[in-house]
Amino acid sequence: MDRELEREDDLAAGEIAREQAFVDRVREQLALSARNAEQLAKEGHARGRLGHEGGLVERDAMVFQAAKRIAQLDAAHEGLVFGRLDLRPSIDDEPRYIGRIGLRDEERNSLLIDWRAPAAAVFYQATAAEPHGVLRRRVLRTKADVVLGVEDELLDGEAMAEAGLDLPIVGEGALIAQLSRARDRSMHSIVATIQAEQDKAIRAPAKGVVAISGGPGTGKTVVALHRAAFLLYSDRRRYETGGVLVVGPSGVFMRYIERVLPSLGETAVALRSLGEVVDGVRATRRDEPAVADVKGSARMAELLRRAARQQAPDSPSDFRYFYRDDVLLLDRGTLGRVRRSLMSQGRRNRQLPRVAGALLDQLWRQVRSERGRERGREAFEDDLLNDARFLEFAAAWWPALEARQVLGWLADPEFLARVGEGVITAEDQRLLLKSWSQGFADLSIDDVPLLDELRYALGDVPQRTEDDTDLEGTGLLDGGRDVAELMTAADREFSSGRGWTPPTYRLEDDPFAHVLIDEAQDLTPMQWRMVGRRGRTATWTIVGDPAQSSWPVPEEAAAARAEALEGKQIHEFHLSTNYRNSSEIYAYAAAYARRVGLDADLPTAVRSTGVDPVEVAGVADLEAATREAVAALAASVSGTVGIVVPVARRSEVNSWLASWSEFADDAPHAREAIDSTAAPSGEDRIVVLTGLDTKGLEFDGIVVVRPQEIEDESATGRATLYVVLTRATQLLTTVS
Numbered sequence: 001m002d003r004e005l006e007r008e009d010d011l012a013a014g015e016i017a018r019e020q021a022f023v024d025r026v027r028e029q030l031a032l033s034a035r036n037a038e039q040l041a042k043e044g045h046a047r048g049r050l051g052h053e054g055g056l057v058e059r060d061a062m063v064f065q066a067a068k069r070i071a072q073l074d075a076a077h078e079g080l081v082f083g084r085l086d087l088r089p090s091i092d093d094e095p096r097y098i099g100r101i102g103l104r105d106e107e108r109n110s111l112l113i114d115w116r117a118p119a120a121a122v123f124y125q126a127t128a129a130e131p132h133g134v135l136r137r138r139v140l141r142t143k144a145d146v147v148l149g150v151e152d153e154l155l156d157g158e159a160m161a162e163a164g165l166d167l168p169i170v171g172e173g174a175l176i177a178q179l180s181r182a183r184d185r186s187m188h189s190i191v192a193t194i195q196a197e198q199d200k201a202i203r204a205p206a207k208g209v210v211a212i213s214g215g216p217g218t219g220k221t222v223v224a225l226h227r228a229a230f231l232l233y234s235d236r237r238r239y240e241t242g243g244v245l246v247v248g249p250s251g252v253f254m255r256y257i258e259r260v261l262p263s264l265g266e267t268a269v270a271l272r273s274l275g276e277v278v279d280g281v282r283a284t285r286r287d288e289p290a291v292a293d294v295k296g297s298a299r300m301a302e303l304l305r306r307a308a309r310q311q312a313p314d315s316p317s318d319f320r321y322f323y324r325d326d327v328l329l330l331d332r333g334t335l336g337r338v339r340r341s342l343m344s345q346g347r348r349n350r351q352l353p354r355v356a357g358a359l360l361d362q363l364w365r366q367v368r369s370e371r372g373r374e375r376g377r378e379a380f381e382d383d384l385l386n387d388a389r390f391l392e393f394a395a396a397w398w399p400a401l402e403a404r405q406v407l408g409w410l411a412d413p414e415f416l417a418r419v420g421e422g423v424i425t426a427e428d429q430r431l432l433l434k435s436w437s438q439g440f441a442d443l444s445i446d447d448v449p450l451l452d453e454l455r456y457a458l459g460d461v462p463q464r465t466e467d468d469t470d471l472e473g474t475g476l477l478d479g480g481r482d483v484a485e486l487m488t489a490a491d492r493e494f495s496s497g498r499g500w501t502p503p504t505y506r507l508e509d510d511p512f513a514h515v516l517i518d519e520a521q522d523l524t525p526m527q528w529r530m531v532g533r534r535g536r537t538a539t540w541t542i543v544g545d546p547a548q549s550s551w552p553v554p555e556e557a558a559a560a561r562a563e564a565l566e567g568k569q570i571h572e573f574h575l576s577t578n579y580r581n582s583s584e585i586y587a588y589a590a591a592y593a594r595r596v597g598l599d600a601d602l603p604t605a606v607r608s609t610g611v612d613p614v615e616v617a618g619v620a621d622l623e624a625a626t627r628e629a630v631a632a633l634a635a636s637v638s639g640t641v642g643i644v645v646p647v648a649r650r651s652e653v654n655s656w657l658a659s660w661s662e663f664a665d666d667a668p669h670a671r672e673a674i675d676s677t678a679a680p681s682g683e684d685r686i687v688v689l690t691g692l693d694t695k696g697l698e699f700d701g702i703v704v705v706r707p708q709e710i711e712d713e714s715a716t717g718r719a720t721l722y723v724v725l726t727r728a729t730q731l732l733t734t735v736s
Contacts, residue, residue, distance in 0.1 A: 008170075011168055011170060012149070012150070012170045012171070014168075015150050015168060015170050016147050016148075016149065016150060019081075019084070019138075019140055019147045019150060020146070020147045022081070022097065023080070023081050023140070023142065023145065023147055024145070025111075026080060026081055026097075026099070026103060026111060026112055027080070027145055029103055029104075029105055029106075029111055030080065030103065032106075033103065080099050080100055080101075080112075080142075081097055081098075081099045081112060081140055081142065082098065082099060082100075082115075082139060082140050082142070083097065083098035083099070083115075083120075083123050083137070083138065083139055083140065084096070084097050084098070084137075084138040084140065085097075085098065085122065085123055085126075085134055085136075085137060085138075086134070086135045086136040086137075086138070086165075086167055087133050087134055087135060088133045088135060088156075088159055088163060089163050089165075091133045096113055096119065096120075097111070097112050097113065098112070098113050098115050098120045098123050099112040099113070099114070099115065100114075100115065101114055102114035102117060114233065116229060116230045116233035116234065117233075121199070121203065122134055123137065124195070124196065124198070124199035124202075125196050125199055126155055127155065127196060128153075128155050128156075131155040131156040131159070133156075134155050134156065135154075135155065135156050135157075135159055135160045135163070135165065135167060136152055136153070136154055136155065136160070136167045136169065137152070137153045137155060138150055138151070138152050138153075138170075139151045139152075149171065150170050150171060151170070151171035152168075152169045152170045152171055153169075154167075154169050195219075195577070197573075197575060197576065197577070198219055198222075198223045198575060200573060201223050201227065201573035201575075202223055202226045202227045202230050203227075203230060204227070204571050204573065205571065206231055206234065206235060206539055207539060207569060208539065208540070208568045208569035208570060208571060209539070209540040209541075209542060209565055209568050209569065209570045209571065210227065210539075210540070210541045210542070210571050210573065211542045211543075211570055211571070211572045211573070212224060212541065212542070212543045212544075212573050212574075212575065213543075213544060213545060213546075213572070213573070213574050213575070213601065214545060214574055214575030214576065214601060214603060215545055215547070215575075215576075215578060215600065215601040215602055215603040215726075216545065216548070216578060216580065216581065216586070216589070216603070216723070216726035217578035217579055217580025217581050217586070217603065217605070217698075217726060218575035218576065218577060218578055218579065218603050219575060219579055219580075220518075220543040220544075220545070220575060221257065221518050221543060221696055222260070223543075223575070224516055224518060224541050224543045225246070225257060225260045225261060225516075226260075227516075227541050228244050228246065228261060228266070228269060228514065228516050228541065229261055229266045231244070231514055231539070232244065232266050232268060232269075233266075238513055239268065239513045239514055240268040241513065242511075242512055242513025242514070242538070243268060243269075243270060243512045243513060243514075244268060244269045244270070244512060244513065244514045244515075244516065245269075245270050245272065245277075245512040245514070245515045245516065245534055245535070245538075246261075246269055246270065246271045246272070246516045246518070247272055247273070247274060247277060247515070247516065247517050247518065247531055248271070248272075248273055248274070248518045248519065248696060249273065249274060249518070249519040249522055249692070249695040249696060250273050250274070250275075250284075250692070250693055250695065251273045251275070251276075251284055252689065252693050252697065253273065253518070253519075253695060253696045253697060254271050254272070254273045254276075256696070256697055257271070257518075257696075258271055270512075273445075274445055274448065274523075274527055275443075275444075275445040275448050276448075277448065277452070277530055277531060277534070278448055278451060278452045278455070278530070281443065281448055281451060283443040283444055283445045283447060283448050284445070285442060285443075285444045285445065286444060286445055286446070286647075286690075286692065287435055287444045287445075287446045287447075288647075289713065289714035289715065289716075290431055291431045291432070291434070291435045291446070292444075292446045292524075293552060293715070294424065294428045294431050294432060295432070295435075295444075295446040295447065295449075295450060295524075295526065296446055296449070296524025296525060296526050296527065296551065297524070297525060297526070297553070297556065298525035298526070298556050298559070298560060299423050299424060300424075300450060300453070300526055301453060301525075301526065301529060302423050303410075303419055303420055303423045303424060304450060304453045304454050304457060305453075305457050306419040306423070307406055307409060307410060307415075307419045307454070307457075308347075308348055308401075308406060308454055308457035308458050309343055309348070309457075310409070310415070310418075310419060311335075311339065311397075312397075312399055312401065312409075313409055313412070313415065315396055315397050315399070316393055316396050316397055317332050317335070318330060318331050318332060318335070319335075319359075319390075319393045319397070321363065321384070321389070321390065323363075323367060323372055323380070323383070323384075324367075324369050324371040324372040325369035325370075325371050325372060326366060326367050326368055326369050326372050328363045328366045328367070329366070330359065330362060330363065334362055335397065338358050338359065338362060339398075341358065342354060342355065342358055342398075346459065347456075347457060347458055347459025348401060348457070348458045348459060349400055349401060349458050349459040349460060349461045349462070350459040350460075350462060351398070352398065352400060352461065352462060353462060355394055355397075355398040356385065356391075356394050359390075359394055359397075360380075360381055360384060363380075363384070364377055364380055364381075367380065400461045401458050402458075403451045403452070403454035403455040403458060404440055404451060406454050406458065407440060407447070407450060407451055407454055408439075408440055410432065410436065411433065411436040411437070411439070411440075413429070413433060416429050416432065416433065417429060446524070446526075448530070449524070449526035449527050449529065449530040450526065452529075452530040452533070453526065453529060453530070456533060511533070511534050511535055511536045511537055511538055512534050512535060512538050513537075513538055513539070514535075514538050514539050514540070514541070515531065515534060515535035515538045515539075515540050515541075516540070516541040516542075516543075517531060517540070517541070517542050517543065517544075518543045518544075518696055519543070519544060519548070519695045519696055520542045520543055520544035520561070521544035521545055521546050521548055521549035521550075521551070521554075521557075522544075522548075522549060522550045522551060522692075522695065523551070523557060523560075523561070524551055524557065524560075525556050525557055525559070525560035526560075528557065528560035528561050528563070528564045529560060529563075529564065531564065532560075532563065532564025532565075535564070540565065540568065542561075545601055546599070546601075547593065547598050547599060547600035547601055547719060547722065548695075548719055548722065548723045549716060549719055550692060550695075550714070550716045550719060550720055551716065552714075552715040552716050575603070576603050576604065577603055577604055577606055578603040578604060578605040578606065579606065579607070580698055580726070580729055581605050581607075581726055581728065581729060582605065582607055582608055582609040582611070582729070582730060583605040583606070583607065583608045584608065584609060584610070584611060584612045584613065585605075585613055585725070585726070585728050585729075585730075585731075585732045586603075586605040586726065587605070588612070588613045588725065588732065589722060589725035589726045590602050592721070592722060592725060593722050596711075596718045596722075597718075598718060598719060598722055600722065609730055611730070611731060613731075613732040613733065613734070614629075614731075614732070614733040614734070615733075615734050615736075616629060616733060616734065616735045616736070617736050618736075619735060619736070622705070622706075622735065623656050625735050626643070626653065626656065626703065626705055626735055627656065627657075629703045629733045629735050630643060630657070630686065630703050632733070633700075633701035633702075633703060633731050633733060634685065634686065634701070636701065636730075636731060637700035637701045637730055637731060638700070639685070639699070639700035639701075639729075640685050640686070640687070640699045640700055640701075641685055641686050641687075641699060641700065641701045641702070641703065642686075642687055642689055642694065642697070642699035642701070642702045642703070642727060642728075643657070643686065643687070643688045643689070643702075643703045643705060644689055644690070644691060644694055644702060644703070644704045644705065644710070644724045644727070645688060645689070645690060645705045645706070645710075646690070646691075646705070646706055646709035646710050646713055647690050647691075647713055648709070648713070649705065649706065649709070650688060650690055653688050653705060654688050657686065657688065691710045691713075691717075691720040691721065691723065691724050692720060694723060694724055694727050695723060697727060698727055698728075698729055699727055699728055699729070700728070700729055700730050700731065701728055701730060701731040701732070701733075702724070702725075702727050702728035702731070702732050702733070703733045703734075703735060704721075704724055704725070704732070704733070704734040704735065705735050705736075706735070706736055707721055707724070707734050707736055708736060710724060
């Protein structure tokens with residue numbers, strides 16, 4: 001037996017050494033390619049000194065391409081080579097190596113195949129039932145430049161024998177090896193272990209909408225992100241020019257996934273949580289569920305439309321002007337008619353150039369005297385447009401409005417009651433006023449779609465034209481930047497070294513080329529309207545599981561989603577295998593879903609640890625019980641531990657675990673667990689989250705504090721608790 005184990009170890013060591021030699025060769029070629037790209041950039045900058053426009057054009061083109069290549073090469077630092085295919089000799093007598101990017105050697109022969117290329121597709125699609133000509137599939141497990149191990153799958157032993165080959169088979173298989181890895185605070189791309197049903201969704205046609213559904217742990221997020229990378233690879237001009245918007249439920253989630261696309265060589269992507277979708281706005285605070293339900297409802301769109309059409313509070317209600325022998329008057333009724341006429345022509349701010357003319361029309365009609373008429377309309381307009389009183393009145397009566405300013409009007413009970421009549425109830429108004437009583441300096445995540453709705457209803461202030469003399473010596477309206485400050489795209493690319501940067505401001509009619517929505521089942525109707533504006537002409541990837549929804553009126557959200565996707569063809573993909581949870585943990589979560597009546601999509605969990613979830617019930621000292629449970633999990637797993645608490649208890653539990661160092665001093669076996677592993681630091685290993693914060697995340701171990709309170713804290717608390725119970729990959733403990 002010992003000799004057999006030694007032979008297996010020797011076999012694995014020999015294969016690792018062979019793969020290490022290949023990885024070393026790839027790294028050398030990568031360094032050479034980086035040097036060549038840097039040289040190309042230098043040559044490009046030299047072209048810019050030729051003194052003619054052609055040189056500038058060549059400079060921009062050369063530097064831009066060089067900078068993109070440098071950014072791509074820099075992003076391929078981890079797991080550059082991760083796969084190998086050995087095929088039937090009739091197909092290819094040389095192994096194909098699969099990696100983050102494509103790479104050629106100095107003779108222009110393919111050294112490494114980009115995982116998105118058609119030639120790499122069989123790496124994900126081949127199975128023992130349908131090997132597609134693949135004899136052996138190998139996954140290389142690496143850290144930095146070092147090959148740590150290999151995992152082989154024999155897919156067609158009969159064909160291998162027919163070809164007279166004897167390929168060694170090492171390891172337990174790529175998928176199971178990947179599933180047993182410790183989780184840290186970032187999601188790693190699992191491009192090496194994407195299964196066939198996932199690969200179909202990744203490589204689906206680009207047109208329309210790809211909707212990916214499936215229960216917890218089926219890899220929906222990973223598939224969606226890899227699809228974004230695949231689209232950028234397959235049609236780079238379109239998607240890099242227009243940009244890809246990835247929207248997730250929270251800042252915690254976005255930080256969790258932010259490494260995935262760069263690790264796949266893609267940087268032309270804007271990653272934004274729902275509180276960051278609107279340019280220039282960043283919200284992280286959540287409203288209490290009852291308030292969020294009101295702010296997210298579709299009826300808020302009508303309320304905000306009405307608000308945007310109201311006369312600005314404290315604006316003048318009349319204007320009296322003596323002209324020659326006439327007293328001219330713009331009273332409340334006349335101004336109301338002018339306002340309605342202007343509103344019928346488009347959004348409010350768009351009408352700013354027409355305001356003065358509309359008011360002058362009304363005033364000129366009242367000029368009756370001979371002295372007033374004899375000079376004519378043109379002289380009349382010149383007189384008023386040079387009169388500060390008229391100009392001040394027009395500016396005060398029809399000011400350029402910001403969305404945040406109009407949102408502020410709604411904090412006035414009388415104003416809210418007037419625009420909310422017949423739209424929202426008195427109780428809804430009470431909740432909104434309570435939410436906004438402290439002002440709008442600290443917006444909630446649910447305020448952001450309202451701000452966007454108002455911005456759209458008001459319209460952008462028209463940009464000044466080059467004919468406007470007052471532009472001379474001033475900054476541009478869009479961002480206040482002077483033209484001389486602007487850099488070429490190529491210079492910006494080269495100087496930053498970070499690749500494409502998403503625009504800091506996008507006009508309302510400038511949507512993205514692709515929109516990816518994760519945890520789509522949680523979007524409120526107002527959030528769907530917000531995201532929909534950014535994807536009118538885009539292709540979409542939508543990921544979700546209705547059973548995990550935190551929005552209490554799914555029919556309303558479905559209608560808003562249909563409106564956002566109107567006219568687009570939908571391609572649906574369903575994932576049925578749970579790769580995240582152990583079968584013991586998922587059985588526990590599935591039993592809960594059935595018990596409370598959730599209509600849940602229950603995937604099949606493929607991995608068993610032999611460890612059942614632990615219930616700690618009837619505790620007298622919740623703090624001590626929580627500390628003990630966390631310490632036990634931290635000592636048992638090398639990755640992350642999540643402590644999930646009711647919203648009302650988050651500050652309390654955070655105070656119990658003020659610092660991991662202090663906590664570990666009270667739990668020596670947890671300290672040993674930290675000292676014995678090079679996995680994430682103690683500070684990174686343990687995090688306190690609410691139920692909604694866990695959306696899309698996963699941890700090696702989870703401690704759920706007071707699960708009944710999580711269930712009771714909102715109308716969708718049962719779905720939230722079900723989500724929480726499916727976040728752990730290895731160990732789960734509940735403390736109640």
